Amino acid sequence: MGTIITVTSGKGGVGKSTTTANVAVGLAQAGKRVVAVDFDIGLRNLDMILGLENRIVYDSIDVMEGRCNLSQALISDKRDKNLYFLPASQTKDKSALQKEKVRELLETLKKDFDYIVIDSPAGIESGFENSIFLADEALIIATPDVSSVRDADRVIGIIDAKSEKAKEGKEVKKRVVINRIKPEMVESGEMMSVDDVLNILAIPLIGVIPEDKKIISATNLGEPIIYDKNSLAGEAYRRLSRRILGEDLEFLELKAKKGFLGIIKGLFS
DSSP, rough: OOOEEEOOSTTTTTSSSHHHHHHHHHHHHHOOEEEEEEOTTSSHHHHHTTTTGGSOOOHHHHHHHHHHOOHHHOOOOSSSTTTEEOOOOSSEEEEEOOOHHHHHHHHHHHHHHHHEEEEESSSSOOOHHHHHOOOOOEEEESSSSSSHHHHHHHHHHHHHHHHHHTTTOOOOOOOEEEEEEHHHHHHHHSOHHHHHHHHHOOOOEEEEEOOOOOOHHHHHHOOOEEEETTTTTHHHHHHHHHHHHOOOOOOOOEEEOOOOOEEOOOOOO
């Protein structure tokens, strides 16, 4: 049975969809059979990041409401035979996700895929709850600013209260990805450090993604940054994906423009 990984944050605009796309690609490149599922109903953009927007015929709501079967809605990635994509509806709203239908869909996907990587909608309403309630693992995305970290902390509490595992007395494996970090701003005290974020959230670190202007062009081209061998962010996502698979890897050495920030390592379990 496959593992469900929900990528979430509580706050919009912190890089959930970008992380979902790159993690899904990274796991597929490692030989795992992966499906990226967009649950951001009405506001989808995972399709554009993956470069698959022109191939959508059916979506997850069509599957759950019986207008097509799952194989008709699944889109195979054009670069990696191990990667598939299940799009969100662009015309419905988050209320279209019904818990029992979501359960049936995800349980079916678990039979066919090693990893189901879910792009959770922003906010903490019903769409979010339907994205996290069956999660085996959660990647909590936070940018190093107070409002993002505060929202991430609230999301951690909700996962611990409302997931199926929590109701069974178990725990969703939660790890934080710190996105868009700028070493020079950390060094000058204008941005929270990795330690600052971890002290507040009190969950293990699995990824530190540096600010990278190439991500914008990669998104516009529909080419996840992980494919760019010369991108620092791409390398960070490659390492993040390998850590999910259990590899013990150092974090990237991040340097400020003036002075040395240091190697961020040993901060994850």
